[in-house]
Amino acid sequence: MVPPQWYLLLATAVFCIGVLGILTRRNALIFLMSVELMLNAANINLVYFSQFWGNVTGQTFSLFTLALAAAEVAIGIGIILVLYRNFDDVDVTKAVTMRW
Amino acid sequence: MAGIFDFAPAIALLPFLSFLIALFLGDRMPKGGALAGIVATGGSLLLALMTFGAVSSGGRQQMTFYVWAQGVEAVDLTLGVLIDPLSSMMLIIVSLVAFLVHLFSLGYMNDEGETGLPRYYAGLGLFTFSMLAFVMADNLLMAFMFFELVGLCSFLLIGFWFREPAPPSAAKKAFLVTRFGDYFFLIGVVAVFATFGTAQFAGPESFPHLAEQAINGEHAVNTLGFEPTTWFTIVGLLVLGGVIGKSAQFPLHTWLPDAMEGPTPVSALIHAATMVAAGVYLVARMYGFYALSPTALAIIAFIGGFTALVAATMGVVKREIKQVLAYSTISQYGYMMLGLGAGGYVAATFHLMTHAFFKALLFLGAGSVIIAMHHNEDMWDMGGLKEKMPVTYWTFLSGSLALAGIVPFAGFWSKDEILYEALVHGLGGSPLLLGAYAMGLVAVFFTGFYTFRMVFLTFHGNPRSETAREPHGVRWNVKFPLVVLGILAAVAGLVNMTPVADLTGNHDFELLVKWLEFEGGDLAGLSLANYHHLLEEFAGYHAAELSPILPGLLSLGLALAGALLAWRLYNVPEPTEHTDRLGSAKTVLYNNYYQDEYQVWLAESVTYPLSRAADKFDQGIVDGVVNGVSSVSLLSGSRVKRIQTGVVPTYATLLTLGLTALLVVLGLLGGWF
Numbered sequence: 001m002v003p004p005q006w007y008l009l010l011a012t013a014v015f016c017i018g019v020l021g022i023l024t025r026r027n028a029l030i031f032l033m034s035v036e037l038m039l040n041a042a043n044i045n046l047v048y049f050s051q052f053w054g055n056v057t058g059q060t061f062s063l064f065t066l067a068l069a070a071a072e073v074a075i076g077i078g079i080i081l082v083l084y085r086n087f088d089d090v091d092v093t094k095a096v097t098m099r100w
Numbered sequence: 101m102a103g104i105f106d107f108a109p110a111i112a113l114l115p116f117l118s119f120l121i122a123l124f125l126g127d128r129m130p131k132g133g134a135l136a137g138i139v140a141t142g143g144s145l146l147l148a149l150m151t152f153g154a155v156s157s158g159g160r161q162q163m164t165f166y167v168w169a170q171g172v173e174a175v176d177l178t179l180g181v182l183i184d185p186l187s188s189m190m191l192i193i194v195s196l197v198a199f200l201v202h203l204f205s206l207g208y209m210n211d212e213g214e215t216g217l218p219r220y221y222a223g224l225g226l227f228t229f230s231m232l233a234f235v236m237a238d239n240l241l242m243a244f245m246f247f248e249l250v251g252l253c254s255f256l257l258i259g260f261w262f263r264e265p266a267p268p269s270a271a272k273k274a275f276l277v278t279r280f281g282d283y284f285f286l287i288g289v290v291a292v293f294a295t296f297g298t299a300q301f302a303g304p305e306s307f308p309h310l311a312e313q314a315i316n317g318e319h320a321v322n323t324l325g326f327e328p329t330t331w332f333t334i335v336g337l338l339v340l341g342g343v344i345g346k347s348a349q350f351p352l353h354t355w356l357p358d359a360m361e362g363p364t365p366v367s368a369l370i371h372a373a374t375m376v377a378a379g380v381y382l383v384a385r386m387y388g389f390y391a392l393s394p395t396a397l398a399i400i401a402f403i404g405g406f407t408a409l410v411a412a413t414m415g416v417v418k419r420e421i422k423q424v425l426a427y428s429t430i431s432q433y434g435y436m437m438l439g440l441g442a443g444g445y446v447a448a449t450f451h452l453m454t455h456a457f458f459k460a461l462l463f464l465g466a467g468s469v470i471i472a473m474h475h476n477e478d479m480w481d482m483g484g485l486k487e488k489m490p491v492t493y494w495t496f497l498s499g500s501l502a503l504a505g506i507v508p509f510a511g512f513w514s515k516d517e518i519l520y521e522a523l524v525h526g527l528g529g530s531p532l533l534l535g536a537y538a539m540g541l542v543a544v545f546f547t548g549f550y551t552f553r554m555v556f557l558t559f560h561g562n563p564r565s566e567t568a569r570e571p572h573g574v575r576w577n578v579k580f581p582l583v584v585l586g587i588l589a590a591v592a593g594l595v596n597m598t599p600v601a602d603l604t605g606n607h608d609f610e611l612l613v614k615w616l617e618f619e620g621g622d623l624a625g626l627s628l629a630n631y632h633h634l635l636e637e638f639a640g641y642h643a644a645e646l647s648p649i650l651p652g653l654l655s656l657g658l659a660l661a662g663a664l665l666a667w668r669l670y671n672v673p674e675p676t677e678h679t680d681r682l683g684s685a686k687t688v689l690y691n692n693y694y695q696d697e698y699q700v701w702l703a704e705s706v707t708y709p710l711s712r713a714a715d716k717f718d719q720g721i722v723d724g725v726v727n728g729v730s731s732v733s734l735l736s737g738s739r740v741k742r743i744q745t746g747v748v749p750t751y752a753t754l755l756t757l758g759l760t761a762l763l764v765v766l767g768l769l770g771g772w773f
Binding site for chain 2: 019022023026031092093095096097098099100
């Protein structure tokens with residue numbers, strides 16, 4: 001059996017890729033993808049430890065997370081469409097009207 | 101015991117009903133609500149007489165009929181009725197005078213075509229209601245509440261002609277000056293509650309009785325660390341503040357002469373039976389408490405004597421008939437205070453009664469003269485009214501003889517009794533009272549003088565103006581009250597002829613003493629015997645053996661001397677002003693010893709800077725702290741909001757940094773590293 005630290009490392013790696021994506025990229029679509037990566041990093045943990053303890057609760061929760069991610073994508077795409085319509089771009093640094 | 105006492109609250113509630121009727125339906129009623137008032141006060145008078153009858157056959161009543169604030173581990177606040185000889189007597193006086201004033205108002209207000217009559221009669225009804233309820237109050241808090249209502253009503257009625265400039269200002273002055281005294285009264289009420297846990301006037305659980313036990317060491321009360329006697333003196337003086345304001349004693353007497361701006365029947369009501377009488381009645385009501393403190397009694401006596409003298413001298417130079425009467429009222433209430441302070445409880449209540457009759461009479465008589473003179477009040481425009489209005493003249497003369505204290509009219513017996521009490525108690529070991537006695541005695545001379553100066557100027561000599569030659573007639577509704585009161589002023593003194601009783605040894609002449617000296621049961625603390633006991637034991641008052649003849653002759657002689665001087669100077673066909681002979685004293689007297697100026701000065705150069713300083717403190721320190729806090733928030737807010745740039749990656753950076761920092765902190769605290 002693969003020891004737990006490998007799974008943890010994998011999840012951490014995926015999560016960090018997601019965070020870096022958000023911190024470095026300016027395209028809103030890439031943002032959305034990075035968020036998906038972070039969510040799925042959590043899913044990896046949930047599924048692994050569910051199997052590790054022999055308990056299905058974690059896997060059930062990962063299903064919830066997938067459903068949530070799907071809903072989030074739907075809203076995210078909508079927001080990006082509006083963003084494009086208003087600013088003719090999907091660069092998040094251009095849309096700075098919502099500030100003090 | 102069922103019977104008449106169950107109707108006692110109705111004595112007060114009937115005028116309240118007439119207040120409501122006059123207020124809401126007065127427009128639609130004939131005479132503007134006067135009839136409702138007359139019927140209601142007449143009913144009150146009837147009930148008061150029946151109550152009086154029941155009390156004379158031995159009935160007493162103390163009943164709490166409404167608890168309006170239930171105390172949780174504290175005092176209950178209640179409304180109740182206390183019917184004893186003193187209050188039953190006062191109920192008759194108040195309802196009788198109110199009844200006659202209502203009748204008189206038909207002539208003074210309705211026949212003169214005044215507008216706003218519903219408002220007037222509503223005010224009279226509420227005034228009568230408040231005073232009657234005050235008289236039968238069985239605890240100090242209820243008394244205070246109705247004391248305040250009485251003040252409010254006087255404000256409403258003095259300012260009745262609110263379209264002219266002077267009455268509203270006089271009304272405000274009356275309200276504020278009495279309020280100044282009532283402020284101390286309120287503190288006194290709170291002090292009584294805090295000390296005794298009750299404010300009942302009568303019974304074994306009443307505060308005068310508890311105070312007596314506290315001084316004897318039988319019952320501990322909370323005296324805030326003072327000696328019981330000292331503390332009771334302080335509490336007594338606090339309550340006295342309200343009395344001084346309402347009964348127009350020096351130095352809070354200044355409102356009363358200005359209150360003459362109100363309609364004359366209102367002046368009669370205020371001076372004879374309601375507002376001003378309330379103060380003296382309150383002292384009489386809680387006499388068992390004051391009798392415990394010789395200091396408080398001495399202060400009462402001195403204030404009384406001083407007020408009697410000062411007010412009498414001011415009355416000497418006044419030109420308006422009502423002004424003379426106003427100063428005479430202040431002076432007469434000074435006598436009552438002197439009587440109470442000097443241990444003459446009966447004498448003071450007796451004077452309260454006789455004064456109610458003759459002062460109501462004099463004011464109504466003055467009202468009749470004012471109707472006749474087409475509302476000109478200047479005595480120098482009158483003269484010779486004797487032949488034109490004989491009923492007014494003879495009744496007014498009866499009242500004047502009573503006021504001046506000429507035997508056998510009412511005022512002689514009661515005033516002489518007060519002076520006699522002051523003298524015998526002064527000689528009997530309280531020499532301080534002799535000073536107060538001396539002031540009272542000198543005031544007798546001035547009283548005789550200004551009273552007859554007023555009579556001679558108004559009614560004798562030749563008419564000095566066109567209106568005095570052709571005066572306006574008055575109707576039965578003016579004459580009837582005058583006649584009733586005129587007879588009372590002549591004979592009311594006969595109910596308590598203590599000097600005669602002392603000389604003949606027949607105590608049947610002292611009806612009032614017998615009346616107030618009752619076998620009490622639960623209410624024994626209110627009896628004269630108990631007051632005598634308290635005065636001797638706690639105040640150290642002992643009566644010296646003295647024949648009443650010499651002091652009586654002395655004061656009668658002084659009154660006659662004053663009257664004779666007035667007769668010499670003013671009972672001539674064409675009297676002239678003799679005030680110039682007074683020299684510089686004249687200006688001082690015309691300006692009322694500069695009391696008004698003094699008080700205005702006090703307000704402008706002491707109170708005003710003080711309130712400016714308080715305002716500075718409020719605006720600067722208190723508001724400064726509040727404003728400082730808010731401006732710090734505003735400033736920091738305007739700086740901190742700059743991090744909201746609208747650039748999403750910045751937010752993400754901050755979020756990540758925050759999360760990292762959180763993890764680092766948690767790690768450090770949790771000992772991961």
